[in-house]
Each structure stands twice: as C-alpha cells, then as structure tokens.
Amino acid sequence: MKNIPTDSLRTLVTVVEVGGFAKAGELLGLSQPAVSLQIKRLEELLGRKLFKKQGQRQILNHQGEQLLPLAKQMLKDNDAILQLFSNETITGKVRLGIPSEFAASILPAIIGDFVSLYPDVSLEVKSELSKQLMHVSNRDEFDLVLTLVEQLDNPHYPSFLQDDLVWVGNTPAKLTEPVTLVVAPQGCIYRRRAIEALEQAGVSWRIVYTNADLTGLTAAIKEQLGVTVLARKTVPEELPYTANSDVLPALGQVGISLIKRGQESLQAIDKLAEFITLRLS
Template sequence: MARKFTNLQTDLLRTFVTVVDLRNYTETGRILGRTQPAISLQIKRLEEITGKKLLAQQGKQVELTPDGQTLLGYAREMLRLNDRAVANLQQASILGTLRVGLPVDYAIEYFQSIITRFARENPAVQLDIRCNRSPDLLSALHVDDLDMTIAITDSMPAPHVSVYWSEHPVWVCARDHRIDPDQPLKVVAHPNGCFYRKRMIDALNTEGRDWRISFESLGVSALQKAVLDGMGVTALTKKTLLPGMRLLSPGEGFPNLANIHVGLFYKHVKMSDAALKLIEKITEDVSTFRLPTRARTK
C-alpha cells in the first residue's frame, strides 16, 4: 500500500509562525489581513492536520506546547524556502535596509565575513550592523529595533530562533602562563550577564576554588589578548581559540563546562526578500563548520 502523505499548507504555517512571534491572535489578524476568528480557525485546522495541540492560552499570552515547539523550526524553514523560491521566480529586486545584530561575545569576525560577502553581492542592500552583548541584541529584536541577530542563549529552543547549534567552552590560558595554586585564580571574563562567565564561576564555586576577576571586557578580542598577555584564564569556544593558547584540563583543576547555545533569530512576519537572502546565506555558511539544529525539542 502506498504511503499516505500529510501536506502542511504554507498559509496555515505562516499564520502559526506569526501567532508565535506576536503572541496574539488579534495582532496576527491585523498583520495578515484576516479577522481574529479566521486566525483561530487556521490554527485549529493546522492542529487537526498534525493531530497535535500546538498552542495554549496562558492568560492573555499565547504559548507554544512541546509539539508546537517541534513544528516551529520546520515551519520557519518551510516558509523561508517558499518565500525565497517565489522571490527568485519573480526575479524580485534584493534591496532595502537590513538591521543586523552581531554578538561581541562570540566569533564576531566569522559572521562579519559572511555579511561582507553578502554586501558585495547585493550592493543595493544597505546594512546597519550593530555589535553588542547577546542579551541586548535579543532585547532589540524583541522591540523590532533589529531585523535579525546572531546571539548566545543559556538554553534552546528560544523565541524567534530559526537555526541553532551548541558550542562546548573550554578553559584556556597563555601557553607559558603559570598558575599559582596558593593565590586566587585570575579569571578573564565578560561582564555580569555573560553565559561564559556564569559557567566559569559556577564550575569554580562547585570545586570550592578561590578566584577573582583580573580583566573584564565586552568584546571577545580584548579577552583573547588579555589571555595571551598572561592576565589569567578564561573560557572560549573552538572558533575563538588563538595560537599561543593552551587548553586546561580537569586534571589541572578545571572542570568541564556546560555547552552554550548560539542561534540565528528573526521574526518571520517582518522579513523582506533581502533579509531572507541573507538568512539563507548565513544558514548555508554555518552548516560548513557546525551542523545546525532546527529549532525543535529533542
């Protein structure tokens, strides 16, 4: 017997993703040009097709169920591919202004190079690049002050994430750096609120090890230089390790650190053709060094 396939209609998926982004049926109807009852019926239809409860009302807010979270990443990707296919077939002009956030607490140079190539290939697009801490970038996206951002979060999945991957931080110091066991450990770190910093301090406190912050900076480049200058130890990911650094092991008193999570975040309802093309480029390039995980629960 031939397998029966279930087709997910893009108009239903677009309504679903928009409700998730806006957390409101009425606002979704306004954006998509439909009434609030029509939006509710579309969500009900999608739930009937999937056989799963996708959204739940929590007071005045609409929240994802676990099954809704599973569908969300696929829905964003299906809509992105649909919209890019239509734009290419219609030979849409790739122009406009894009406000893009890049995290100073991650491999910012890597993503700058992707965006630089995109800018050369699409000279009609005006780029507004903003570099900041991940929490600040996500806050800016939430209030529509950014169109998209790369950011670090403490856990995944997270609101508005399209593609995400995990990185394993490792302890590092300068190759010839000597650690005095009789003195508090000198730690090089981002300011409070940084996920690397929290992982280092939690690990050291669990071990009962004395420590102090010897150097603090927002940017990862400054931390890298401070480590190479022998100012202390820090946690970095493999993309931010530099020649002249050495790894520190649990046997030396440096316990394993929990993963951090990096993602590409955007609100699909607000995406222009130019934004979708840049998202496609970032997604393709990310897959070359780290297999991305769709925004779904395990």
C-alpha cells in the first residue's frame, strides 16, 4: 500500500494558494527546484500530471483540481492529530483584520475552532471594508489581513480562493423600474461591482439604503428594500441569492487573499494563516 507524504501535499496546496512555485518555496523555506521535485514525486506516486501551463504560469489541471480539496482535508486532519497529542504550546497575540461580511458569517466558527485548538493564542479581530483594511494608514494595525481582491491574478496579493459574486435578495422577475440597491458605503467592492454591471447592461438603478454592517444589510433585504451583492460564501443562510438571473447581469468572481503584514514569522501568526486558508478553501 502506497502512502502519500504530507509534505508533498502541503507543497501542492501552498503552490496553489500563493500562485507559484517560487513564492511557495519562499513560504516553505525551500528552493524552487526542491518545490518542483516534491510536485514531481507526488505526480509519480499518483501516476498523474497535476499541473498544466497557462501562459507563463503553472496551474492545476483536472486531476490537480480533484486532488486539491482532498489534500487540504488530509492536512487538516494531520495537523489536528499532531496538535491533540503534542506537548508543544503555541502562544502569542495575533491581530486579524477581516471584511465585515466574513466577520458576520463564516469566520466565527473558524475562529472558534482555532481558539479551541490553541487556547494560549490571544486573537484581536477587527472588521472593516477591505479598502480600509488595506489602507496604508492601517499597515501596522494587523498581523494578518483577509481581504477581497478584484484582480484575480494580482501578483502582490495572490488569491488562495476565488468565489462567485451573486445577487442577494428577491430579484425582480422583470425590470419595470430601477433596481433598488442596499449596499455598503463608497469603497466597497460589492457596491462598485453591482453598479458597474448594471450600467454596462443598461439597467437603471438607485441606492435606497447604505450600511457598512452585514447585519444591517440583511435586515434591509428581509424587509425587501432591495438587493445587494456578496461573495457566495458569505451569504447568510436565510437570504435567497442567484448568480444567474434572467434580468440582472452576471457579476463575475472576486478573489480572497490572506496577507501577512510585517516581516515577523511568529508561529501563532503562521498557524492562524494556515488554519484560515485550509478551512475557507
């Protein structure tokens, strides 16, 4: 019976998350040839190629896409087992910045699980719009920033995950009057993408409600004040959504990036970054 080495799986996942062999090597403390060798050995073990060339980049092929979620699950289980039986204590304080919609939807469960596994790590979480989280004035405020990126192949902020943008709320069956929008303030990626898509499609619109907090937007949508745009993963369970409306234009995708601030490589920061990327993916 063959066994798959977890270091090869971790290398595969890292290459995909950071968007390249060289960057993965920097993160893992390996040379680029060493990263390539680990991927080659994994391909030989499985008897399948996992990457294909797209321009100057190597991206996952169909077999690689099939392997990726299984590899992430194996790494998650591996790390959970090691943590359960390890005498090593991870301590420290991590300042995490996250978009407000993530703070209200999917992050609480992830953060709760992390705190249960690493009770000696103190987390300080602050939620704002991605634009504010990334503003130069906040550069020293966070150790990690989870942020939305519109450019999916951004070399400075590589996406470890891409998600569909969807219309949230009761979408109209036909357009007899302007689309009413409930949105976050200026600077919000969702707001900008909604307006750009509507204007490019020649659909009139008007903003009837503005709130930076997802809870406030959710309440407005429940009252049927209008529709909004969110990444599919962040849509509250109680709200209807659609990515393929007959009357509203397609919105495309958005990237999700996890950015480490500063040069420090504290174990608590690295562990939280790995935990979030594995769980969100």
